[in-house]
Amino acid sequence: MTAVLTVEGLSKTFDMHALGDKRVVGLDDVSFAVRRGEFLAVVGESGSGKSSLLKCLYRTYDPTDGSARYHPEDVDLATCDDRTVMALRDSAVGYTSQFLDEIPRVPAVDVVSRPLRERGTDPEAARERARELLDALGLPEELWDAYPATFSGGERQRVNLAQALAPEPDLLLLDEPTSALDPETRAAAVDLLSTATGEQTTVIGVFHDREVVESVADRVAVLDGGRLQRVVPVAEFSGEVVA
Ligand SMILES: Nc1ncnc2c1ncn2[C@@H]1O[C@H](COP(=O)(O)OP(=O)(O)OP(=O)(O)O)[C@@H](O)[C@H]1O
Ligand SMILES: [Mg+2]
Structure with missing residues (x-):
C-alpha cells in the first residue's frame, strides 16, 4: 500500500485548568495509514475522539504527541509550523466541521x-x-x-x-457532513461524495449512520475512549452484529 498519510501514536490530552488541572483524553496513541484515493470512515460512540482526530489532522488542535506524515508534501501534519498548515489548507487539505460554522x-x-x-x-x-x-x-x-x-x-x-x-482537495476531512440531512438529501450527498471524490482524493470522514458508512467507505476505523480499536474493510464492518 502506498500511503498518502501515515499516522503514528497520535494523542491529544486536554488540561482542564478550570477543573483543578483535570486531564481529559481526546485521542490516545492512534496509529493507521491511508492510501491515495481511499475513503476511511471513522466511527465510535459520542466522545470517543472522532472529531479530535480530524482536528489534530487539520490542526484545529495541536496534538500532544505523535506524528501524521502527509507524504505528497513530505510534512508532519502534527508538528509543522502554522505557515505550513495554512499553505496546506489552501492547496491540499479540506475540512468540514461537525458544527455549522458562522457563515458571513x-x-x-x-x-x-x-x-x-x-x-x-x-x-x-x-x-x-x-x-x-x-x-x-x-x-x-x-x-x-x-x-x-x-x-x-x-x-x-x-x-x-x-x-x-x-x-x-487531495485530502478531505469530513466531520459528520450528512448528520443534519433528511434521507433523500442524505442519499444525494452520498452520491456526490462517491462521485466527486475520485482516485485522487483521500477522504477521512466521521459518520454515525451505518448505511452511509457502508455506501461510501473502503475501510472503517473504530474509536473507543480515544483509542483506535481496529481498522477493518467495510465488508467486514457490515458483517458485524450491531450491539
Ligand atoms: N476542546 C476541548 N477541550 C476539552 N475537552 C475536549 C475538547 N475537545 C474534545 N474534548 C474531549 O475529548 C473527548 C473526545 O471528544 P470528541 O469531540 O473528539 O468526540 P467525538 O467522538 O467527536 O464525539 P461526538 O460523536 O459527540 O461528536 C471528549 O471526552 C471531549 O469532552
Ligand atoms: Mg464529534
Missing part, C-alpha cells in the same frame, strides 16, 4: 465558490461549479443567492459540504 453575509454561491476564486479560477466559472455542487446536493435554486445565515441546519450543512468539495 455572503450569498451561498459565493461561499462555495470562494476557495476556487482564491485559487485564481475565473469567478464566473467558479460560481458555475458552485451552482453544480449545490444543485447536486439538492439545495433549492432560490437559495443559491441567499445568505446561509438564515438557512436551516441541513441547508447550511450542504453549503459547508459543497464548499469543502469545490476546490477538490
